[in-house]
Amino acid sequence: MTTEAEKPKLAREEILLRTILDFQEGWLVNLGSGLPSYIANYCSPERNVVFHAENGVVGMGRMATREEVNINLTNALAQHILLVPGASIIDHVDSFALVRSGRLSATVMGAYHVASNRDFANVSRDPNVGGSGGGAMDMARNAQRVFIVMEHVSSEGQPKLLKRCTLPLTCPGVVTRVFTDLGVFDFGEDCFVIKEIAPGWTVDEVRALSEGDIVAAPDLKEIDLKALHEAIASDG
Amino acid sequence: MINKVVQTMDEAVSGIPDGATVMIGGFGSGIPYNLIAALHRQGAKELTVIAVNATTMNRTDIGFLEREGRIKTLISQAGDGRYPGIPQGTMVERIRAGGAGVPAFYTPTGVGTLLAEGKEHRDFNGRTYLLETALTADYALIPAWRADTFGNLQFEYTQRTINPTMARAANQTIVEVEEMVEGGELDPSFIHCPGVFVSQVVKIPPEPEGFHGRPLNIAGVPTRSRLGTRGV
Numbered sequence: 451m452t453t454e455a456e457k458p459k460l461a462r463e464e465i466l467l468r469t470i471l472d473f474q475e476g477w478l479v480n481l482g483s484g485l486p487s488y489i490a491n492y493c494s495p496e497r498n499v500v501f502h503a504e505n506g507v508v509g510m511g512r513m514a515t516r517e518e519v520n521i522n523l524t525n526a527l528a529q530h531i532l533l534v535p536g537a538s539i540i541d542h543v544d545s546f547a548l549v550r551s552g553r554l555s556a557t558v559m560g561a562y563h564v565a566s567n568r569d570f571a572n573v574s575r576d577p578n579v580g581g582s583g584g585g586a587m588d589m590a591r592n593a594q595r596v597f598i599v600m601e602h603v604s605s606e607g608q609p610k611l612l613k614r615c616t617l618p619l620t621c622p623g624v625v626t627r628v629f630t631d632l633g634v635f636d637f638g639e640d641c642f643v644i645k646e647i648a649p650g651w652t653v654d655e656v657r658a659l660s661e662g663d664i665v666a667a668p669d670l671k672e673i674d675l676k677a678l679h680e681a682i683a684s685d686g
Numbered sequence: 687m688i689n690k691v692v693q694t695m696d697e698a699v700s701g702i703p704d705g706a707t708v709m710i711g712g713f714g715s716g717i718p719y720n721l722i723a724a725l726h727r728q729g730a731k732e733l734t735v736i737a738v739n740a741t742t743m744n745r746t747d748i749g750f751l752e753r754e755g756r757i758k759t760l761i762s763q764a765g766d767g768r769y770p771g772i773p774q775g776t777m778v779e780r781i782r783a784g785g786a787g788v789p790a791f792y793t794p795t796g797v798g799t800l801l802a803e804g805k806e807h808r809d810f811n812g813r814t815y816l817l818e819t820a821l822t823a824d825y826a827l828i829p830a831w832r833a834d835t836f837g838n839l840q841f842e843y844t845q846r847t848i849n850p851t852m853a854r855a856a857n858q859t860i861v862e863v864e865e866m867v868e869g870g871e872l873d874p875s876f877i878h879c880p881g882v883f884v885s886q887v888v889k890i891p892p893e894p895e896g897f898h899g900r901p902l903n904i905a906g907v908p909t910r911s912r913l914g915t916r917g918v
Contacts, residue, residue, distance in 0.1 A: 504774060505714045505847050521715060522831065523843040528714040533843075541878075542713060542738065542848040543782045546775030550793065573771075573799075584763055588775030588795045622798040 457655075459602070459631035460648050464675060466492055467682045468646075469558060469599055469629045473499045480504060480549070480589050482559030483527050486599050488513075489558060492682060495534050502554065504585040506545045509537025526585065549588050556626075557589035558597045562604070563615040566640050566662035568625045570598060571617035590621035602630035603659050611635070611642055611660040632656050633673070641665050646673045687869055690837040690881065692888045695724035698860045702825055705758075707734040709781070709821075709852040710748055711828035714739070716845040720862045720890055721827040726750055734759040736823055738777055738848050761821065773801065776818050778848055783820035785854025785883075790819045826856035830879070830887075833861060836869040837884030838877045850879035858885040865889075 460468070466489050473479060475498045481487050490501050491512045501510040503525040510525060511532035519530045540548070548554070563571040572586055590596050604610055611628070628635040633656060634646040641663040644653060653666045692698045699721060702708065708725070711718055717739060735757050737748055751757050763774040772780070773795045783791055792815035796802050806817035828849040831842035839861060841849060853859040866889045 503844075505844050507844060520843065522841075522845040524714040525844075526714050539843055539846060541846050541850055542778045543851050546778055549775055550795065585774035587773040587799065587801070591795050591797065618800045619798060 457650060458648075459651075460673065460675075462601075462631075463492070464673075464678060465599055465629050465631055467678050468634065468673060469597060470497070470499075471678070471681060472597070472627070473497060473556070475499070477555035478502055478508070478548075478553060480554050480557045480585075480593065481510070481525075482557065482586065482589070483584070484560045486558040486560065487525060487527055487529065490531070494682075500534075502545070502548070503531070504542075504545050504549070504589075506540045506542055507531070507533065507537065508540060508548075509534045511537075546585070546588055549585070550592050552592055552594060554589065554593040556595040556597055557593040558599055559586055559589065560600050561598045561610065561620075563610055563612050563617050564598050564600075564625055564628050564662075565612050565615045566637065566642055567614065567623060568637055569615050569619050569622045570596070570625050571615040571619050573620050574618045577617055586620050590624050595626040596621075596624045598625055598628045600628070600630055602632040602656070609659055609661040611662045611664070613662045632659065635664075636667070638665055643667050644670060646671055648673055649675060687836040687881065689835045689869070690884060690887050691835050691866065692860075692886045695720050695862065695888055696727060698862075698886050698888045699724045699728050699730075699827070701858075702728065702730045704730050705732045705734075706730060706825060707736065707823040709823040709826040709828075709856055710735060710737040710739070711826065711847065711849040711852050712737075712739045712845075713847040714844060716829055716841070716847040716849050718827045718829040718862050721829075721860060721888075722748060722751070725827065726756075731756045732758045734761065734823075736761045736781070736821055736852075738763050738774065771801075777821075778851065780818055780821040781848060781851050781855045784822035785851055785856075788820060790817055792816065793818055821855060823852070823856040824858065826852040826859040828852055828859065828861055830861050830863045832865040832867065832872070833863040833884075833887045834867050834869045834872045834881070835887070837861070837881030837887050838869075838872050839863070839879040839881075839884065839887075840872065840876065841878050846878060850883075853879050853883040859883055860886045861888070862890050863887055 470493045478500045480502045503510045505526040511534040514530040525531050561570045561572040632648045633644050635642045643665050645667045657664050763777045797814050830839040832840045
């Protein structure tokens with residue numbers, strides 16, 4: 451018998467691939483630090499999704515190899531990047547003018563906690579100190595959609611899908627969808643609605659690793675990893 | 687127009703007194719490593735430093751100033767327990783407002799969080815906003831890609847970041863540049879920061895022949911590296 455601990459979850463790369471499938475042609479998307487910053491490496495330009503880096507890039511491409519490095523071209527995390535054809539460079543002020551005026555189709559970021567009332571927390575691990583989270587508060591408050599990409603439980607094994615966040619909020623009431631290594635989650639009346647589930651997992655097993663209420667969508671389906679890899683590979 | 691060229695980094699920062707408010711540019715890239723190193727050698731203390739890029743306090747930029755207790759107050763997007771953080775978009779807009787002669791503005795960012803506590807809230811068109819105030823400085827230290835001798839600037843790629851905005855928000859702006867051309871040689875239609883916002887420009891000295899890394903100066907601060915190539 452396989453225990454939960456041994457049961458395979460989605461690999462980090464697969465969480466990112468699944469997230470990319472939600473992007474629609476023409477979207478302008480900001481990628482946050484950590485896991486989301488690698489999305490541009492996997493998403494083909496053929497998808498016509500434009501990535502924004504808040505230090506002033508509209509049209510961010512993949513990370514640069516050592517030979518491709520230009521010290522004057524980085525993302526907000528100081529990772530060396532490339533641009534895609536048609537990209538533009540803007541200053542830091544225009545970069546956030548774009549954010550506050552609601553032009554981001556989506557922002558993708560990590561989180562310590564997401565709550566069933568759509569609150570989330572990713573600025574501070576100290577319950578008493580409210581950090582700034584860099585640009586996270588700006589993105590979360592003003593983007594058209596807030597996508598959270600994270601592992602389902604913390605490295606200490608604690609649930610991250612909660613009834614209410616216990617860390618300082620980045621923004622209340624804004625999360626649109628959560629992508630974890632166990633599934634894809636939307637929101638209902640103060641609950642998470644699981645739309646897609648990792649292969650081999652049951653909803654009860656996912657509930658056991660979550661604190662907030664989880665309701666199964668009527669059309670709940672298993673994530674087809676083979677199709678996921680093929681869909682991304684076909685981007686060429 | 688006035689020639690704004692200064693010969694050395696040390697000369698450029700020599701007038702910065704104890705207690706000055708200094709903006710230090712860059713975010714991810716666009717950091718004025720040579721001017722920071724010169725400010726370190728110069729010895730000014732009790733500084734109020736305004737820097738979006740203070741996320742790596744112990745690494746490459748202002749960490750050396752911080753560790754030696756030369757910074758009295760740090761105003762940054764990155765809080766670390768000692769200093770409160772500011773949302774990045776709010777931080778850059780505060781600098782923009784400072785350079786635009788606007789004392790304060792309302793922003794939706796931060797509503798409903800700990801950072802909103804004690805701030806004036808006001809509704810416009812059914813949405814709630816926070817009042818934030820402008821930031822200005824005595825000096826701004828920034829890099830640029832190319833300058834003319836009048837102080838007109840061009841930036842390369844994401845070297846731009848907050849730098850042209852800081853130039854507007856400071857009384858005196860000191861710029862380290864990779865290339866210097868004669869006044870009048872830059873196309874007026876492609877200037878990212880006009881010389882009217884610039885006080886001094888100083889050319890980054892060439893690195894020793896055969897050098898292929900990022901040198902440390904006497905203070906242990908990495909100076910500007912030319913590692914890497916140009917172009918997309």
